[in-house]
Amino acid sequence: xxxxxxxxxxxxxxxxxxxxxxxxxxxxxxxxxxxxxxxxxxxxxxxxxxxxxxxxxxxxxxxxxxxxxxxxxxxxxxxxxxxxxxxxxxxxxxxxxxxxxxxxxxxxxxxxxxxxxxxxxxxxxxxxxxxxxxxxxxxxxxxxxxxxxxxxxxxxxxxxxxxxxxxxxxxxxxxxxxxxxxxxxxxxxxxxxxxxxxxxxxxxxxxxxxxxxxxxxxxxxxxxxxxxxxxxxxxxxxxxxxxxxxxxxxxxxxxxxxxxxxxxxxxxxxxxxxxxxxxxxxxxxxxxxxxxxxxxxxxxxxxxxxxxxxxxxxxxxxxxxxxxxxxxxxxxxxxxxxxxxxxxxxxxxxxxxxxxxxxxxxxxxxxxxxxxxxxxxxxxxxxxxxxxxxxxxxxxxxxxxxxxxxxxxxxxxxxxxxxxxxxxxxxxxxxxxxxxxxxxxxxxxxxxxxxxxxxxxxxxxxxxxxxxxxxxxxxxxxxxxxxxxxxxxxxxxxxxxxxxxxxxxxxxxxxxxxxxxxx
Amino acid sequence: xxxxxxxxxxxxxxxxxxxxxxxxxxxxxxxxxxxxxxxxxxxxxxxxxxxxxxxxxxxxxxxxxxxxxxxxxxxxxxxxxxxxxxxxxxxxxxxxxxxxxxxxxxxxxxxxxxxxxxxxxxxxxxxxxxxxxxxxxxxxxxxxxxxxxxxxxxxxxxxxxxxxxxxxxxxxxxxxxxxxxxxxxxxxxxxxxxxxxxxxxxxxxxxxxxxxxxxxxxxxxxxx
Numbered sequence: 001x002x003x004x005x006x007x008x009x010x011x012x013x014x015x016x017x018x019x020x021x022x023x024x025x026x027x028x029x030x031x032x033x034x035x036x037x038x039x040x041x042x043x044x045x046x047x048x049x050x051x052x053x054x055x056x057x058x059x060x061x062x063x064x065x066x067x068x069x070x071x072x073x074x075x076x077x078x079x080x081x082x083x084x085x086x087x088x089x090x091x092x093x094x095x096x097x098x099x100x101x102x103x104x105x106x107x108x109x110x111x112x113x114x115x116x117x118x119x120x121x122x123x124x125x126x127x128x129x130x131x132x133x134x135x136x137x138x139x140x141x142x143x144x145x146x147x148x149x150x151x152x153x154x155x156x157x158x159x160x161x162x163x164x165x166x167x168x169x170x171x172x173x174x175x176x177x178x179x180x181x182x183x184x185x186x187x188x189x190x191x192x193x194x195x196x197x198x199x200x201x202x203x204x205x206x207x208x209x210x211x212x213x214x215x216x217x218x219x220x221x222x223x224x225x226x227x228x229x230x231x232x233x234x235x236x237x238x239x240x241x242x243x244x245x246x247x248x249x250x251x252x253x254x255x256x257x258x259x260x261x262x263x264x265x266x267x268x269x270x271x272x273x274x275x276x277x278x279x280x281x282x283x284x285x286x287x288x289x290x291x292x293x294x295x296x297x298x299x300x301x302x303x304x305x306x307x308x309x310x311x312x313x314x315x316x317x318x319x320x321x322x323x324x325x326x327x328x329x330x331x332x333x334x335x336x337x338x339x340x341x342x343x344x345x346x347x348x349x350x351x352x353x354x355x356x357x358x359x360x361x362x363x364x365x366x367x368x369x370x371x372x373x374x375x376x377x378x379x380x381x382x383x384x385x386x387x388x389x390x391x392x393x394x395x396x397x398x399x400x401x402x403x404x405x406x407x408x409x410x411x412x413x414x415x416x417x418x419x420x421x422x423x424x425x426x427x428x429x430x431x432x433x434x435x436x437x438x439x440x441x442x443x444x445x446x447x448x449x450x451x452x453x454x455x456x457x458x459x460x461x462x463x464x465x466x467x468x469x470x471x472x473x474x475x476x477x478x479x480x481x482x483x484x485x486x487x488x489x490x491x492x493x494x495x496x497x498x499x500x501x502x503x504x505x506x507x508x509x510x511x512x513x514x515x516x517x518x519x
Numbered sequence: 520x521x522x523x524x525x526x527x528x529x530x531x532x533x534x535x536x537x538x539x540x541x542x543x544x545x546x547x548x549x550x551x552x553x554x555x556x557x558x559x560x561x562x563x564x565x566x567x568x569x570x571x572x573x574x575x576x577x578x579x580x581x582x583x584x585x586x587x588x589x590x591x592x593x594x595x596x597x598x599x600x601x602x603x604x605x606x607x608x609x610x611x612x613x614x615x616x617x618x619x620x621x622x623x624x625x626x627x628x629x630x631x632x633x634x635x636x637x638x639x640x641x642x643x644x645x646x647x648x649x650x651x652x653x654x655x656x657x658x659x660x661x662x663x664x665x666x667x668x669x670x671x672x673x674x675x676x677x678x679x680x681x682x683x684x685x686x687x688x689x690x691x692x693x694x695x696x697x698x699x700x701x702x703x704x705x706x707x708x709x710x711x712x713x714x715x716x717x718x719x720x721x722x723x724x725x726x727x728x729x730x731x732x733x734x735x736x737x738x739x740x741x742x743x
Contacts, residue, residue, distance in 0.1 A: 038652050054725040164646055167638055170631035171592050177624045178599060185617040188609050192621060193602065216671075223663045223698055227654040392652050393698035394709065400667070401691045401710075404674060405717065408683075409727050417675045421668065428664065433588050434645020451620040458615045 003133045010360030014062060014368055022059045023365050026066020027372045033067075034074020035384045036395060037082055038222055041071035041315075042331040042438070043214040047399070049207055049339060050406040057343040058361055064339055065365040066372070068332070069121060072315050073373050076113040076308055077384050080106060081234050092282040093311070096296070096303030101234040103299050110236065110381055111243040112252045112301055113308040118374040120260040120309035124316030125366045127264055132352070132363075135324040139349035144457040145467055147325075149474035151450040154327050155443065156481050157270040161488040162330070163436030164496075172435050175426075176443025179204050186448075187455060199415045206338045208407045209444055212420045213437040214331070215403035217427020219396045224428070226392060233388050236381055243378070251292070252305040255285050259309030266310075267317020269484065270329040274314040276491050281310035283494075316366070323347055323359060326449070331438035334445050585644055589636040596629030666697045682732010683722075687714035 013019060029051070033044045048067055052060040079094030080101055093113060100109040142150075159173035160166045182193045183203025194200040244252075262284065263277040285306040286296050296303055321327040326348035328334040340347050345355055352359055377384075407420040430437055454468075461467030469475055603621035670693035677686040691710030692703075700706040722729040 050721070050727075054727060165638070165643070167631050167634035168645060170627065171635055174596070174624060174627040174631050175592075178595070178628060181599075181621055181624060185606075188617050190606055190609075190617045192606055192617065193599075220664050220667060222652050223667055224659045224661070225653050225655075225657040226660070226663075226698065227652050227657070228699065391700070393695045393700040393706070396652075396698055397691045397694035397700075397706070397710070398713070400671065400694050401687055401713070404671070404690060405687070405721075408678065409721070409729070412728055412730075414675045414678050417678070418672070421671045421675070424671075425668065429584075429588060432647050432659070433585050434647055435588075447620075447624070454620065455615045463615070 003129065006356060006360045007129060007363060009357060010362075010364035011367075013058065013357065013361040014364040019059065019062050019361075019365075020368070022055075022062045023066050023368055024372055024376075026063035026365075027070040027369050027376060028066075030067035030070020031074040031077075031373065031377065031384070032070075032387060034071035035077050035387045036074075036390070037078050037388065038218060038395070039399070040075065040214075040332075041068065042210070042335055042441075043218065043399075044071035044074075045332060045335045045339065046207070046210040046214050047402050047406065049211075049335075049342070050402075050409045052339070053342075053409060057345065058358060060339070060343060061358060061362050062365040064336065065362055066369045068315070068336065069312075069366065069369045069373060071332075072312055073114065073117055073377055074384070076117070076311075077110060077377075077381070078388065080109045080113065080304070081236070081385060082232075082388060092278050092307040093304055096282075096300055096307075098234075099297070099299030100301065100304065101236075105299065105301075106234055106236045107243045107381075108245070108248050108301060109299075109304050111378060112248060112305045114374055114377050115244070116252065116256040116259065116305045116309040117312040118370055119256045120263060120311075120313040121316060121370040121373075122367065123257075123260045124264045124267075124313040125363065125370065128316050128319055128366075129363055131268075132320055132324050135320060136349045136352040139324050142349070142473060143471060144453050144460060145469070145471055146473045146477070148450060148453040148457055148468060149477035150325060150327060151446050151453065153477050153481055153484070154270050154329060154446060155450070157484050157488065158329065158442045159439045160485050161270075161276075161492065162438045162442075164434060166489075168433075168435045169439050172430065172437060173439040173443040176209075176440035176445075177447040179209060179440070180444040180447030186452065197415075199413060199419070203448075204419070204444075205407075205410055205416070206441070206445055207342070207410060208416055208420050209423050210335050210338060210441050211403045211406050212423025213427040213430075213440060215399050215406075216420060216424025217431060217437065219399045219403070220424055220428040221431040222392075222396060224432070226396075231389050231392070233385055236385065248301055251301050255281070255302045255306035256309045258284060258288075259306040259311075260313040262306075263310035263313030264317040267314035267329075268320045270321070270327070274311045274318075274330070276488070277310040277314040278307035279494075280491070281306040319366075323351060323362075324349060326351075328442055328445060331441050334438075334441045337445055582639075582644060585639055586636070589632055589639060592632030593629055593636065596625050596627075596632055599625030599628060663697055667694055670694055670697065678730065680732075682735060683729040684711070684714040684718045684735060685732055687717065 014023065029048060030044060033039055033048060034041060039047070045064065045067055048063075052063055055063065076093050076097070080097035082098075097106075097109040097113065100106060155173060159169040161169070163169035163172065178193070180203075182200050184191050184194075184201055191201060259281045262281045263274070266277040266280070267274070282303055285300075285302040286293070289296060289300065289302055292300055292302065315332075318330055318333045321329055322333045322336060326337070326346060328337050337347055345351070345358070403420065403424075404417050407416045408414070410416055427437055429435075430440075457468055458465070469478060599621055603618050603625055606618050606621065608616040608618060670690060673693070674686045674690040677689055688707065688710040691713055692707035695706035695710065696703050718729055718731060718735075721727045722731065
């Protein structure tokens with residue numbers, strides 16, 4: 001019951017008017033930036049990091065919770081109302097939701113996505129509240145080799161599963177590990193790979209790498225092949241009373257719950273993040289739909305309700321390993337770790353003891369942020385539609401400007417901005433040639449931690465390598481790599497097949513809408 | 520016209536590969552089949568043949584780039600392994616020194632780079648990212664990327680000389696114009712307004728020490 005009272009304390013912190021305002025600010029700005037096309041949740045957080053530089057830790061964490069959930073909400077609005085499917089986690093939502101919007105049911109699609117996100121987010125946050133303290137108290141008993149084993153699991157699953165091709169994912173991971181090597185070795189004080197640049201003596205700042213890869217790299221990539229011409233946004237009818245008909249409620253509530261059940265566990269294990277969860281939920285809904293089976297691919301509400309809930313539930317699930325083990329399993333989680341670290345907070349099993357009030361304030365603000373989002377989002381759709389219509393040249397110029405500002409504000413050194421550009425160019429080439437950037441960020445953050453654990457393990461064992469695998473937990477972890485990667489690749493394979501079909505549908509939607517614009 | 524010559528048999532066509540020619544696929548094609556086949560691909564007003572020609576021309580060059588990237592990865596791996604050997608190891612035998620992990624990382628770079636290279640030789644090419652604002656049929660516009668890079672470098676070097684607001688106006692206005700904003704003065708004006716608002720908000724209110732520059736030095740509003 002300690003946890004309940006701790007959570008209540010967390011609520012007591014968060015409902016102070018100042019912190020409520022921060023939470024509101026977080027969800028608002030998170031949604032607004034998340035709605036912007038081309039900006040996924042990872043980039044949203046990376047770009048908004050500088051906003052929190054001058055806040056105290058609690059306020060910053062509350063703002064981040066808001067941005068995290070807000071960014072997720074924003075993405076679904078984009079994919080339903082815009083003509084082209086966007087980030088992979090919401091591609092399924094994009095297809096069914098977009099079909100619905102074309103049929104004049106855009107409002108229902110938005111509503112079922114928003115309410116589903118709320119339901120899934122709330123249930124998943126409850127699960128997080130229950131599971132995380134137990135995980136943390138269990139994780140405290142883990143030894144150095146166990147942590148090293150966990151990190152190896154994360155490396156391999158992230159490298160193998162966060163992209164479309166395993167070797168390319170491993171290259172991205174290795175590049176991230178290399179960037180993590182730069183700087184001064186903590187145990188011996190040796191400088192490694194600093195090339196004599198003084199700015200690199202303390203290591204490359206992860207914020208610069210994240211902003212460079214996600215914001216600058218993306219902007220350059222889009223600039224190289226930009227879609228010109230006007231932006232087509234589907235108009236949505238006014239008046240929230242007509243949004244969800246009783247029929248829609250009846251068809252939505254089960255997919256919401258099923259999506260949650262699918263999404264949360266997948267979020268907690270390092271198995272490729274929200275993509276897999278949304279895809280599994282979509283496949284499940286399609287299989288279970290009896291009466292409306294023929295509607296799938298033509299705007300089935302279940303195909304929006306389920307995946308959207310799964311997406312949000314997975315987003316909360318990701319926080320479990322993040323907070324209790326300090327293990328980021330997605331790019332977004334990696335950037336949240338960066339945000340924590342910039343306040344000198346190291347997520348991990350000790351977090352629930354050393355920073356208890358902060359953690360519970362974070363959890364409480366997740367509940368409150370979720371509530372704010374549903375209140376805020378449905379009535380504000382008209383505004384988000386306007387945001388979607390921002391001319392693209394201004395949008396990407398703005399992304400470059402805020403990326404530059406974020407790196408410059410780290411230490412007010414122009415060299416940092418130059419490094420940002422170099423990383424951005426690397427990100428551009430990675431995108432162009434099909435290398436995923438997410439494993440790079442994860443590798444860069446986890447690399448130094450893994451080296452630390454490895455060396456401490458070997459110091460304890462006096463160089464005996466077998467110490468790394470003899471603890472039962474570590475042995476289990478190494479065996480589970482095979483299982484997780486095998487399962488993950490199988491799912492990816494199925495997803496790819498389904499995606500080929502989905503992308504054909506997407507093409508069709510675009511062409512249809514194009515012809516309607518012309519007429 | 521489909522599939523493009525470089526796509527090996529059995530591989531799914533890369534996004535932006537043969538897609539615009541939209542062969543009627545399963546799932547919905549039966550219902551909207553005629554529509555799909557008769558549609559023009561959307562290449563920002565370009566005609567079908569033009570876009571397709573540009574595409575097939577771009578494809579082989581993209582392949583060369585892939586080999587270059589794999590080669591760079593392998594070279595970096597070799598460099599890391601070699602350079603790791605120069606890291607000084609102070610005393611303390613028996614435990615793992617500062618060289619071991621770099622060796623592992625270098626080895627991983629080398630190994631995964633070789634795997635990609637082998638894949639390339641076998642015809643497994645990467646699939647480029649797609650996104651809401653990416654036109655899958657457009658050829659790569661190197662000029663825009665290079666210009667954006669130059670503007671960015673100019674931004675870096677003007678921060679300390681002319682102050683952040685001027686440098687920011689340059690970055691925003693310049694990028695927007697390169698990306699197609701017209702008329703040009705509106706982009707610059709918008710950039711200036713945005714830069715001043717950020718300067719007031721971050722420099723004045725939040726207290727980040729953004730340098731206001733010689734023109735705005737005296738205005739207390741711009742400094743925390």
